[in-house]
Amino acid sequence: MHVPDGFFNAAVSVSAGAVAAAGVAVCLRGARRELDDRTAPMAGLVAAFVFAVQMLNFPVAAGTSGHLMGGALAAILVGPYTGVLCLAVVLLVQGVFFADGGLTALGVNITLMGIVGVLVGWGVFRLVGGLVRGRGGVTAASFLAALVSVPVSALVFTLLFWVGGTAPIDMGTVAAAMGGVHVLIGVGEGVITALTVGAVLAVRPDLVYGARGLATPLVLRGAEGATTVEAERPVATGAGVRPFLLGGIGLTLVLAGVVSFFASSSPDGLESVAGDKGFLDRATGHLFGSWALADYGEVGGIPVGVAGVVGVGLVLLIAGGVAYAARGRAHAREKAGI
């Protein structure tokens, strides 16, 4: 999925570059927390591992084979921040030293495969891992994390293509094709990610970042039968879901605000199909057509970018309200002792 030059227009390439730079900057700080002064050698070696594992072809069906993207795998094994860094460095090296992926598309590639892939993978992993405890839970969560992260990256690619792609293709077709193919790839990615994490867990469970806290605490037994339980090593804080939630919100806001400024004003796929087939004039005005935000700011005189940010804010408010209500109910149930 290494995007070459010329696939996206200059505006989207530059915006995605800004998003990628911001994401990598955040991850550089986060990785120092995960690895402190070991960051450079450890992340470098893990990046080399990701690079190598991407070449590991596995048979999918008769005659065809796929290879790992490794976003979810890196996040689970070494933590999300280091994972994003490793993927970003792998893409940088592939782009500059191997001419794989265009230089102007480097931002798009890092955003798609590095930031979105790792972020979604880690989010799903934490979500599922929180529900099912134990080693089986880690394996199941790894499978689902890799399975979900691949098609989501593909769909974000489709979204970017819709905003600033250079080809006149019906976006519904692209989304369906990309999503369908990448669900299949995702199944392969999920199987091999889960099995790889399982293999590492069996030998060195302390190395799996996502399985921290699973190890049984060290128990020292004295000669007189006295036992002392060694305090568990503190798990690195700040690696929970919250920073990723905040990062995701920031990313969405930047994309909605910056990218939509540049978005082409030509009709999108559906509208142009509608125009071709002559049923555009049959469409009646939307119920909220007179709203300032209708049609993303083309009506009420609000700039497109601002409308994008406001829209994202509204969606977040609604989603947050729903989540808060659900949490409040869970809290009440806990208090009642059910």
Add this chain to the structure above:
Amino acid sequence: MGAGHHHQLHLPGDSAVHRLPPQCKLLAVLAFAIVVVATPRERFWAFALYAVMLAAVAWAARVPPAHVLRRMVIEVPFVLFAFLIPVIGLGERTTVLGLSLSVPGLWAAWNILAKATLGVVASILLAATTEPRVILLGAQRLRLPGLLVQIAMFMLRYLDVIMDEMRRMKVARESRGFEARDLRHVPVIARSAGALFIRSYERGERVHLAMLSRGYTGTMPMIGDVSASAGQWAVALILPISALAVLGLSL
């Protein structure tokens, strides 16, 4: 599409292009790629001029065309996609060789093919004339975060070691009669990947300890000066500035 990264692109030499400081070349290639992407796709002659410029650079750097062509294989998956666009594209249709093709789709395919090819050739020329380690030094001069440069340096330095580990495991598997044929063999591959991760991680820990014992404090010492003179900048910027002139004419 990460397959086929085995051989390095670097081609040792002593041409004027080889001797330019890395930061100048990096910036020149990046600026060139941006200019190419920003060029309207209807200007065929502009793309022809860009190609002539790259050919001139290749000639000045004494990079044989075969070296560039062999590496352009990396583009193939997207070339296939580009050929698909006219078939599934929307809009006005025309008939070529009995096939009904979309006119905007043909434009889009040409756009992607031309720009991606020029970008790939520019990247290949950069990688062919500059040592990977030196490119990273140049990136550091261009204010890329030091930690990121260090990570990339460690990756490059140990890439061959890790790849060799993987190759040895492959030889060991195959010498025991293993051949990955279908999905049932995935667990074996996955266990190899797990073992490879543990070996990489443990090697990283050893490397870190070795560095500490040699006085590592978090930054790498800079050996050798890669600063650029104004003249060298001027030489390097010939490429993007002439491309910019072509863009200006084509608008």
